[in-house]
Amino acid sequence: MAELKSNFEPKIVGFLCKWCAYTGADLAGTSRIKYPPNVNPIRVMCSGRVDPVLVLKALAAGADGVLIAGCHPGDCHYTSGNVKTIRRFKLLQKMLDQFRIEKGRVRLEWVSASEGERYARVVETMTEDIRTLGPLNWNLRKEA
Amino acid sequence: MANPKAAFYWASSCGGCEIAVLELGTNLLDISKKVDIVFWPVALDFKYSDVESMPEKSIDVCFFNGAIQTSENEHMAKLLREKSKILVAFGACAYGGGIPALANTTSREQILMRVYKETPTTDNPNGILPQTKVEVAEGVLTIPEFYNTVRTLGQTVDVDYYVPGCPPVAEQVWSVMKDIVGGNLPPKGSVIGASEKSLCDECKRIKGDRKIKKIVRTHQVIPDTENCLLDQGIICMGPATRGGCGAECLKSNMPCRGCYGPVPGVLDQGAKMLSALSSNFDADNEEDARRIADGVVDPIGTFYRYSLARSLLRRAKA
Numbered sequence: 001m002a003e004l005k006s007n008f009e010p011k012i013v014g015f016l017c018k019w020c021a022y023t024g025a026d027l028a029g030t031s032r033i034k035y036p037p038n039v040n041p042i043r044v045m046c047s048g049r050v051d052p053v054l055v056l057k058a059l060a061a062g063a064d065g066v067l068i069a070g071c072h073p074g075d076c077h078y079t080s081g082n083v084k085t086i087r088r089f090k091l092l093q094k095m096l097d098q099f100r101i102e103k104g105r106v107r108l109e110w111v112s113a114s115e116g117e118r119y120a121r122v123v124e125t126m127t128e129d130i131r132t133l134g135p136l137n138w139n140l141r142k143e144a
Numbered sequence: 145m146a147n148p149k150a151a152f153y154w155a156s157s158c159g160g161c162e163i164a165v166l167e168l169g170t171n172l173l174d175i176s177k178k179v180d181i182v183f184w185p186v187a188l189d190f191k192y193s194d195v196e197s198m199p200e201k202s203i204d205v206c207f208f209n210g211a212i213q214t215s216e217n218e219h220m221a222k223l224l225r226e227k228s229k230i231l232v233a234f235g236a237c238a239y240g241g242g243i244p245a246l247a248n249t250t251s252r253e254q255i256l257m258r259v260y261k262e263t264p265t266t267d268n269p270n271g272i273l274p275q276t277k278v279e280v281a282e283g284v285l286t287i288p289e290f291y292n293t294v295r296t297l298g299q300t301v302d303v304d305y306y307v308p309g310c311p312p313v314a315e316q317v318w319s320v321m322k323d324i325v326g327g328n329l330p331p332k333g334s335v336i337g338a339s340e341k342s343l344c345d346e347c348k349r350i351k352g353d354r355k356i357k358k359i360v361r362t363h364q365v366i367p368d369t370e371n372c373l374l375d376q377g378i379i380c381m382g383p384a385t386r387g388g389c390g391a392e393c394l395k396s397n398m399p400c401r402g403c404y405g406p407v408p409g410v411l412d413q414g415a416k417m418l419s420a421l422s423s424n425f426d427a428d429n430e431e432d433a434r435r436i437a438d439g440v441v442d443p444i445g446t447f448y449r450y451s452l453a454r455s456l457l458r459r460a461k462a
Contacts, residue, residue, distance in 0.1 A: 052415040053456070060456040073429070083428050090433040091422040095414075095443035098249065100461035138457065 010130040013058040014039040014067040014123075015050045019077040020112050021069035027116030035120035036127040039067060046070065047108075048081025052092045055106060062139040065105040065130045069122070072110040082110075104129040105136065148204040148325060151183035151195075152234075153224055155210030155217035156244040156294065161235035162186045162209070164311035171318055178325055195223055203228040205324050207307075211237040211244040211453060212295040216288035225301040230324065232336075236310035236403045238297040239335075240413075241453025243310075245294040248452050248459035249444055252292040296453045305330075307337040310403035310450055313389050335405070338388030342407045343400050347382055347391045351375070354424040359439030362398065373399045374424070377439075379446055384410065384417035403450045412456045414447035 016022040022043045028035060044050060047070025055066045068085065076082040089108045096106055107126055111119045154162060166172065182203060183190045206228035212218050225231050236242040247255060256273050260266060276289050297303055307320055316337035323329065323336070330336060339346065352375040360377040367373055373380040373394070380394075381402035393400055406413035421440075427433040440446060448455055 052419050053410075053412050056412055056415050056456040060458075080428075084423050086430055087425040087427055087433045087436075088419055088422045090430065091418055091425075091437040091440060091443065094437050094440065095418060095447070098442075098444045098460065099457055 010038050010064040012039045012065040013063045014041045015044050016041050017047045017070040020071035023113035024111040024115045024119040028120045031116045033120040035123045038127045039123050046081035047085040059138050064136045069109045069111045102133050147180045149182045150179045151203045151206040153208050156213035157210030157237045160311040167314040198227050201229050205230040207232050207234040209235040209238050211241050212300045214288040221300045230304045233297040233303045233306045236450040239306045239308050240405050240451035241296050242450050245453035247294050293459050294453050306335045308405040338386050341387050343382040343385045343387040346387045347394050355426040356424050357426045383420040384413050413451045417447045
């Protein structure tokens, strides 16, 4: 079992805003910064577009974690999209607690277009945290 | 032509859906002239063996209320599916899991522990828990198995139509019955006896600027009767809930609790409501957002009160 766990590669769905986080991730790539390949990035126009339904859908479909990354507060391309994200995220976290989904699995991070290094570190910590937590396997679990 | 044959059944439910049928009043007498009721445990003395002996697809329409929480519920769902031409998931429990599905926030073990050992009124010195089989002098007694996860009827068998509501309102039940008897049927899989719009669409209250400073619970205030409850900080499920009920709760100055299920096109009623509510928090930083979110004491029980089994996550992690 211990061996199984160490071979576990977390599947993380990353919702990255086009203006900051996605560009930051792009910078991490062009700067050849090394970081784990566990995040499957999905480019969205704004972190405010990330409906909580999308987060739950990713988890229900088998993701081990979900990363929402957008512009720093005050820097939103649409002025206040990320403020809505903050509001929703606090309540979503509270509800995920009730579903007993560990805090580290769903994260909200701010990454600007110039923070390639920061994006790499966020992905690295998140991947390691989820590796420790183990697989979520919601697609198998929900029927039990 | 012979009258169409109808059946009514209750699985894991409170009996409220049966009352909703009785609420048809004298219309029920009209129905009974045009329809032969062949199975209705709450009102008429039929046995399960009577249903088992019926030919396949011999019931024209079966109204099935209640969620699937035991092996008996599942057995009857499969049996009635086999015997019925049209199977209608009737009421919030059959449609979305309803109140019984809130058991999915915990587990079978914890429920049995609470009910048979921990409640103050329980007298069970030997700590006996229900068993599916027990041997007594006269032979073996069996009771149905209690499942860990509550499911909807649609997750158990193929369902033709869904009638939402806890319970469905009488006028809607009547129109559904007339449509079915008259053969006036929408495409299979449709939600019938409800509106295609959100409850807010039929609510007469004045909608304001939606800046929620603090969540207020219904026992803490007497709400204003003219203005939208969300504007008053009371969680009203209207924006995420299908209309068609006539907004009866709102007329009684109570918030919508979401019993008509998600609006068409919405995958997950609870997450949509969470989004609609929290987007209007009067907060522009994490601390304020957390403070207002803390006012929602039971997010699952509030946002998924009637739809947890049919939601994306369906249950809490063990």
